[in-house]
Amino acid sequence: VAVAGAAPSGRGFPPSAAAKAGAGAGRCRSAMPPSAMLLLQLLLLLLPLPPLLAALAVPAPAGSAAGGCGPCDPALCPALPARGCPLGRVRDACGCCWQCGRGEGEACGAGGGAAGGRCAPGLECVKSRQRRKAKSGPGLPAAGPPGVCLCKSRYPVCGSDGLTYGSGCQLRAASLRAQSRGEPAISQRSKGACEQGPSIVTPPKDIWNVTGAQIYLSCEVIGIPTPVLIWNKIIRGQYGVQRMELLPGDRENLAIQTRGGPEKHEVTGWVLISPLSKEDAGEYECHASNAKGEATASAKIHVVETLHEIALTK
Structure with missing residues (x-):
């Protein structure tokens, strides 16, 4: 039987060298186990992959690698919004790509590299001590836990x-x-x-009560600088206001109290009357003033004989 790949041999002709080599190779192939043959084929298939993967790799802008910055290629940077950045633009953490700055209260510094948000001009990324302590430990990115953008100048x-x-x-x-x-x-x-002129936050309200009662009027104003608050009793005549009586005057049953607050640049004042008499009836004015202007509000005190008259009068 002729062996494939071997030269034919006739009578008187010895087998050729090629035939001997082919026969030897055939004996070697038949001696290799099938599992070894399969492993050899897999290795041969894997050899071209590294050059192929290198050819398919796409370059990324600086900072795309986790926690690091690669070469800067502005052509690969993401585009900014068409309407622009409301708070202005800033460079990313790698100093390569432009990105929109984040505003007050927004998260910042998360993720590391260019993925971390940057605060807009005039703001800084602040990380609370508790947040840093809670999230510190192995396995975290170099950028650490996220922070919050806060204004550097924290005053009005x-x-x-x-x-x-x-x-x-x-x-x-x-x-x-x-x-x-x-x-x-x-x-x-x-x-x-x-600076702003005074304005009345809470004006005084009309009061009905009987003689001998204890009553008070209150007034709350605001302004910058903080207004000065005084009380007047309006004395009206036949043709309108006749005069203004600055309180408390010399009246023994009447007192004036004033204090700052409850908010900044606010002031609150009271007129306290005890016991109430018929002479105390009339119109009382709360007057506030500062360098920018003045404001007034008034209320009336009605003195009645009995509580029954209060319901009828109202």
Whole structure:
């Protein structure tokens, strides 16, 4: 029987060298176990994969690797919103790509690399001590737990539009919104709240009561600077207001009390009358003033003989 790949041999001709080699190779193949043959084929299939994977790998912008920054390629940076960034733009953690700055109260610094949010200009990323302690430990990214964007200047400021803003960051945000509407930018006029004239927060209310009772009128005002509050009794004549009597005067049954609050730049005042007499009936005025203006509010005290008259009078 002729062996495949071997030269034919006739009578008187010895087998060729190729035939001997082929026969030897055939004996070697038949001696290799099937499992070894399968392993050899798998290894041969895996050899071209590294060059193929390297060719298919797509470059990423700087910082795409977890916790690190690669080479910067601005062409690969994500596009900013078409309407722009409401609070302005900032560079990412790797200093490569532009991204929209995050506002007050928004999360920041999470994830590391370019994935971490950056605070808008004028704000800083603050991480609470408790949050850092609770999340510290092995296996966490280098960037650590997320923080919160807070304004660097945490005090009220007065804007050029005459409005008071809780911080310089709030003023800046309002200015950017105004500019996006085509309005002039808002600048900081001064630190602290804008000055404003007094306004009545809680005016005094009319009172009906009997002689001998203990009553009081109250008035709450606000203004910047804090207003000065006084009480007057309005004396009316036939043709209107005749004069204003500054209280308490020399009346023994009447006292004036004033205190600051309950809020900042507020002041509250009271007229206390005890015992109530018929001479105390009339109109009382709460008058507040500061450098920016003044405000008034008034109420009447009605003195009746009996409690039954109160229901009938009202």
